[in-house]
Amino acid sequence: MRALVTGAGRGIGRAVAEHLSGRGYRVALTARNEDELHKAAAACAGETLVVPADITSAVDQVFDRVEAAWGGVDVLVANAGAGSSAPVHRITDEDWSRMLELNLTAPFRCVRRAVPGMVAAGHGRIVVIASVAAKRGDPYVAAYTASKHGVLGLVRSAAAELAGAGVTVNAVCPGYVDTPMTDTTVAEVAAKTGRDPARVRATLAAKQPVGRLVSPAEVADAVWFCVGNGAVTGQGVDVSGGAVQS
Template sequence: MTSDTSLTGKHALVTGGGTGIGLAIAHALAQHGAQVTITGRRQEVLDAVAGDGLWGAAMDVRDEASVDTVVNAAVAARGPIQICVPNAGIAEGRALHKTKLEFWRNMMSTNLDGAFLTIRACLPGMRETDWGRVIAVSSIAGLRGLPGGAAYSASKHGLIGLIRSLSEDYMGQPYTFNALCPGYVDTPIVDRNQVAIAERTGMSTEDARQVMIDSNRHKRLIDADEVAAAALWLVGPGSQSINGQCIQISGGQTA
């Protein structure tokens, strides 16, 4: 992007910002001038990537007090959060008849409750400013059913419903709410899932990885920087009319 898209003076918060998609988005925002608070459950992971515009703060998105405390501290240190990226999430598959309530609730608490708590904590400061962007990281599983992933798909569908409703609540105001819906991205989550799929099905880890690759329409894993580029577009000039949208990043039509 060109220099006229500078985010200098903007404060961004990215949950799950220590690895994968979250880290790619955090780096992209920082490279364009934003001060970025990255959160995750392990401080040592955040410390390893902090610097160059990134500040790490351990936070559990499932815990209301943790979210409110960290967001308030970040606002006190770096000003109102005008770019909120609820990205933290877990992606695990399990057949419904093997899904215990504990598994279901942890999925919802992380992927959906965590986004709700994060956005809610960031909004008061954002609403005191004249500009704001909320970019939730959902999934193509938020737009269509994912075989073997009922809990995950339900959580991501719920996240899209939250974003669409918020876009209506703040219609006409200088804040937009959008969701990024990537297919399988080349991150540690894919590495973990290929092992889980192999164990569950008996196939090799290479074949399990190929299943995920083949699920993307262009038959390759997506690079995290491709998702970050979409996030930059949503915070760039001319993005003010992109609101309540689900941006598919999956190599083709998927829903």
């Protein structure tokens, strides 16, 4: 079986790649940072393919590389993403477009590219890493939240369309995860407010009833649940330490 993971160089994407590799999948890893990709690939248990690329502009090229090497993609995990923070009246057109391009349009293009081969094979698994922001609105993250609401809508509609074709489509919706993306959030908040970074991190952890950040491995476990269970489709699986109940 062959899997493609976007944003696979670090954080959630790397944890997912390692988990799938440990389950016997050949894993193609793509992200912009080639050094990080090679380190992530070295941590995998089985065969890997490193495909450095900017997923916002190179979806077809990434899939072409994987198909040329392995013949197709059985599992797509669309993980690449980023966040931004600003009051709604200060969000620039550029920031808005960047959030939508990376968090919504790039996953759409990946899904669009993966579906024909999966349907032809009669089997496929698509998992998009969304966020608890796909299910609620928090202040100062309107662009990010809009992109994540949109990608959950994409997942639900694609799942309904493909349910009879042997292809499942799900989202995993993490809360605050102990990743470099959260490190960036902490640094930005600390810089804007003058607060101690350790206190900022503690505040983010406290937003989750379990009182801590989610680990990347816990998110990878949820991805595997979506991959391994053919009766689960059209779902947004929360991994938020109880911050969102559904």
